[in-house]
Structures are given as C-alpha cells and as structure tokens.
Amino acid sequence: MAKVNPSTVSRVLNGDKRYSITESVCSRILELADRCSYAPQGAARSLACKQSFNIAVILDQLEHDMSSSAGALLLGSICREVTKQNYKLLLLPASGNDVDEEVLRCIRSSNADAYFIGGLMAGDRTLAELKKSKAPAVTFYGDDIIEKEIPDIHTVTLDVESGYRELFRVLQARKFRRAALFFLEEHKATRRYQAAKLASEYGIRLTDDISFYSPASDFKTRNRARLVALAQIDCLRAQELILCSTDLVALGVCDALEAAGIQPGIDVSVAGFDNLEVQATFRGLAEDTDVPFLATIDTHLAEAGTAIVHLLLKKIKENRKETEHISIKSSFIPRESIGFPKN
Known part of the structure; x- marks a missing residue:
C-alpha cells in the first residue's frame, strides 16, 4: 500500500x-x-527489536504520589507520553525498610527498557544493577537543590529560583517592603531557602517564618494551614505579603484571613506555589468560577513528565553512558491575591 x-x-x-x-x-x-x-503487536515488536517496550516507574510512596495533586499531575504526564510513544508503563512500589533492596527487586523483576526512580532511592546495589542491565534511569527533583549527585542516573529538576525571581520583581515594583513565610516543614530546606535568598536580594524583609507539619492528604493540608494561620492571625494581619510553600497552604491561609475579616489580596497579599489548584479561590475549591484567584508559581510538572519520558527514550536509542541533566524553569503567575501594600 x-x-x-x-x-x-x-x-x-x-x-x-x-x-x-x-x-x-x-x-x-x-x-x-x-x-x-x-497498533503494534507487543510480543512481535519485542522480539524484533529485542526490547520489552516497558518503562518502569519506581516510587517508595506510590499511594501518596498518586493521590497528591503534584504527584498525580507528574505521573499522569509520564503515563500519557509513554502511551503516546507506544510503550507500556509499569508502576512499581518500593516500600520497605531497605529501600535499596526494594528498588533492586523492582528492577530485577520488571524487565523494563528504562526506569524512572523517584527521589534519592538509588543506592550502590541499584546503581550496580542498572549498570549491569545497561538500562537508562532518570530521577526527578521537585526543587532545584540537589542534595546528592547520583552517578549514572540522568536528572530532571525544577528550577525554583526562576519563578521566585519573577515574583520578587513584581513585589519590588509594587513597593512591598516586608513579608512572612508560611511553609510546610518538608519545604523549609528548599523553597524556603530560595525565597529567603531572593527576598534579601530584592530588599524585602522577612518578618516572620511560620512552619508546620501536615499529613499527606491535600484536604488535610489546606485545613491544617487554616488552623495554624488562625492561631497566628495577629501576626499575619500585620503583614504586607504571606508567601506560602504550596497553593493549598496559601488557600488555607486565605480561609483563615477571611474568617478573621481580613481580605486576601486587598488587606494582605498571599502567594502560593505549584499552580495546581488553578480554578481554586479562597472561598472553596468547588466554587464555580472561571477566574483563578491565587497568585502562584507554576512548576510546569506536565512539562517535566514529558521531559522525563523523552530523556529516557533518547537514552534507550543512544545507549550512551554520559549522564544528562534537564532543568525545567518555574514561572510566576500574577493574580488577584497579590495587590499593593497598604501604607
């Protein structure tokens, strides 16, 4: 034909x-x-090409990663791109006391052509097994501070600084002079570091640094943030800006401000991070609105998922040993929750 x-x-x-x-x-x-x-016939294709056409995703907190907004967006993007490229996706949990042993078990049992390994899960035995199998592996860092370089594993990272820098330029132009940080404990060493560094660079004084712990559930995170913010409401009332570590934390802060008669975006500005709850307003996630309220930093997780798959496929075809690093730039999304400071 x-x-x-x-x-x-x-x-x-x-x-x-x-x-x-x-x-x-x-x-x-x-x-x-x-x-x-x-549609390609899987078995025949595998025999002809000497590939399984499987890409394995190995995560130590699979249930949490699938249920959280950020995890679902990243994994959904990976899944769509893998399917688009006529590969199959294997989701493999590596939970247990010996994470390296669990990852090793996943690799040996999966017969995959390539692996996406979450976080800092690759130990010495895993690296040795990957080298033996010659299968490429990629890991993703949701923040651009890499605590530990992993040899022979390619990386995709989120450039947090670029989005924060855009935000602080806007704050400087609007003559903001002070702000408070309102962060989840897990983000203190990464996003907080970048926010504090750039606040100093742009002449914005950080007057308070509030941090708290929340369970994994997105709903609980928002509610927990609201309760913590209510307990700190006198401190927050005096701020020009409250800079939050996630959108859901920011929405919880907005809930608390509104409950105390303080108008977010007018009396006190609020900024989030993620751009995941793009249709959310501080009055509720289910409110019918076409205009997102929350100013935030877009992490482009869907783009990161696509980049992960493309990098894996590239390395499958190249069969080269050189490690590669891709950085996904974040960007600031200005919205109504950031107004102007009151003199």
Whole structure:
C-alpha cells in the first residue's frame, strides 16, 4: 500500500531515527497506519527489536504520589507520553525498610527498557544493577537543590529560583517592603531557602517564618494551614505579603484571613506555589468560577513528565553512558491575591 520496503515501514512506525527517510514517505506510512487503525503487536515488536517496550516507574510512596495533586499531575504526564510513544508503563512500589533492596527487586523483576526512580532511592546495589542491565534511569527533583549527585542516573529538576525571581520583581515594583513565610516543614530546606535568598536580594524583609507539619492528604493540608494561620492571625494581619510553600497552604491561609475579616489580596497579599489548584479561590475549591484567584508559581510538572519520558527514550536509542541533566524553569503567575501594600 505504501509502496516501500517493509523495513522502511518498520523504521517509521518504531520511530527509528538512524536512517534517513524522506518526510513524504514518513507521512504516507503514518497516514496509512492511521487509516488502518494500526497498533503494534507487543510480543512481535519485542522480539524484533529485542526490547520489552516497558518503562518502569519506581516510587517508595506510590499511594501518596498518586493521590497528591503534584504527584498525580507528574505521573499522569509520564503515563500519557509513554502511551503516546507506544510503550507500556509499569508502576512499581518500593516500600520497605531497605529501600535499596526494594528498588533492586523492582528492577530485577520488571524487565523494563528504562526506569524512572523517584527521589534519592538509588543506592550502590541499584546503581550496580542498572549498570549491569545497561538500562537508562532518570530521577526527578521537585526543587532545584540537589542534595546528592547520583552517578549514572540522568536528572530532571525544577528550577525554583526562576519563578521566585519573577515574583520578587513584581513585589519590588509594587513597593512591598516586608513579608512572612508560611511553609510546610518538608519545604523549609528548599523553597524556603530560595525565597529567603531572593527576598534579601530584592530588599524585602522577612518578618516572620511560620512552619508546620501536615499529613499527606491535600484536604488535610489546606485545613491544617487554616488552623495554624488562625492561631497566628495577629501576626499575619500585620503583614504586607504571606508567601506560602504550596497553593493549598496559601488557600488555607486565605480561609483563615477571611474568617478573621481580613481580605486576601486587598488587606494582605498571599502567594502560593505549584499552580495546581488553578480554578481554586479562597472561598472553596468547588466554587464555580472561571477566574483563578491565587497568585502562584507554576512548576510546569506536565512539562517535566514529558521531559522525563523523552530523556529516557533518547537514552534507550543512544545507549550512551554520559549522564544528562534537564532543568525545567518555574514561572510566576500574577493574580488577584497579590495587590499593593497598604501604607
């Protein structure tokens, strides 16, 4: 039908870039494949290419990562891109006292072509097994401070500083002079560090630093933030800006301010981080509105998920040892919750 050699059809459908095939031939083959509802036969494809066409995602807190807004967005993006590239996604939990042993077990049992390994889960035995299998692995850091370099594992990181820098430029232009930090404990060493550094650089004094612990549930995080903010309401009332570590923390702070008769965005400005609850207002997640209220920093997690898959596929095809690092820049989204300081 396509009037080309079967090997050419195979190369086009499998995305093999090692051979020069004209754009017109590629288009003709892909058009015919689409018209015939072509789908690759997994077993035959694996035998022919000597690949499993599986990409494994190994996480130590799989249930939490799937239920949290950030985790669901990142994993959803990875899943969509893996499927788009005609691969299968394996979700593997590595929970246990010996994380390295659990990751090792996942690698040995999965027969995957590549691995996404969450956080700092790769120990010496895991690295040795990956080197032996020659399967590429990528890890993701949600903040750009890498505590530990992992040899032979490629990394995708979030550049937190770029988004915060955009935020502080806006604050400086609007003549903000002081702010308070309102952070979850788990973000104190990363996002807090960047916020404090840039606040100093842009001449904004941090008057208070409030941190608290919350269970994993998104709903509990917002409610816990509200309760902590209510307990600190006199302190928060005196602020020009409250800079929060996540959107849900910021929404909880907005809930508390409103309950105390303080108007977020007018009396006190509030900023979040994530851009996950884009339709949320401080009056409730379910409110029917087309205009998001919360000023926030967009972490572009969907873009990060796509970058992770593309990097894995690139390394599968290249079969090269050099580690690669990709940084995803965050960006500031100005909205109504940041107004102007009251003189």
